[in-house]
Amino acid sequence: MNYTLKDVEKFILEFIELEYQFGIGFYDISITDEEWEALVIKLKNCYSISFGYYSIINTIRDESRMTLKRFNNNKNNLKKRRLFLIRKYENPKFGEGIYKTDSNFIFSCFLGSDVEMGAEVYPTNVSVGIVNGDLKIISSRELDFEKRRNEDVIEWVYNKRSNVYTEDITIKKDGILVETLRVFEPEHPTWIADYNEG
Numbered sequence: 001m002n003y004t005l006k007d008v009e010k011f012i013l014e015f016i017e018l019e020y021q022f023g024i025g026f027y028d029i030s031i032t033d034e035e036w037e038a039l040v041i042k043l044k045n046c047y048s049i050s051f052g053y054y055s056i057i058n059t060i061r062d063e064s065r066m067t068l069k070r071f072n073n074n075k076n077n078l079k080k081r082r083l084f085l086i087r088k089y090e091n092p093k094f095g096e097g098i099y100k101t102d103s104n105f106i107f108s109c110f111l112g113s114d115v116e117m118g119a120e121v122y123p124t125n126v127s128v129g130i131v132n133g134d135l136k137i138i139s140s141r142e143l144d145f146e147k148r149r150n151e152d153v154i155e156w157v158y159n160k161r162s163n164v165y166t167e168d169i170t171i172k173k174d175g176i177l178v179e180t181l182r183v184f185e186p187e188h189p190t191w192i193a194d195y196n197e198g
Contacts, residue, residue: 005088005179008107008181009086012083016082018042020078022043025039047136048100048137051139051140054167078114084186085109085195087181089108090176092104092174094171106174108125109126112124121188125141143157144157
């Protein structure tokens with residue numbers, strides 16, 4: 001299927017909402033076990049099997065930890081991520097852990113933080129591909145904060161101790177940029193320059 005950037009935007013916005021509801025719901029005693037299971041299934045369905053296995057590890061809620069204090073702390077600290085930008089690339093190079101993608105395109109979705117960071121910027125680069133005809137999150141990279149601190153550049157890296165890195169569920173090369181959808185302009189000059197590139 002030929003997905004547009006608008007299709008990917010819709011998919012990612014739905015994912016962001018599910019991710020937020022999952023984070024809030026973890027300590028929410030008002031959500032029944034059936035509702036929780038339905039939410040977990042919907043969120044897991046956003047991921048490819050190999051990447052999703054490591055992305056949603058803890059889905060079992062412990063009723064003894066579901067206190068009002070924990071729920072309020074979680075709700076006050078958790079923030080719904082913002083979608084800033086989507087870039088479509090042609091002919092990306094995948095790591096060996098990414099398989100069963102149906103096309104030679106990848107969509108890089110640049111997301112804000114799920115906690116307060118000050119300026120509105122994007123520290124996460126989520127990779128969306130087409131798997132068995134459906135849009136799926138196939139990998140995700142984080143901002144290299146060390147490099148950013150020293151050189152004022154935006155560079156995306158994998159945590160080398162993570163299973164995603166060791167199992168090579170990675171994007172080796174984004175490929176050729178063919179299309180961009182700008183959704184929300186960031187607030188920092190370095191990110192504004194990156195946002196307006198391409």
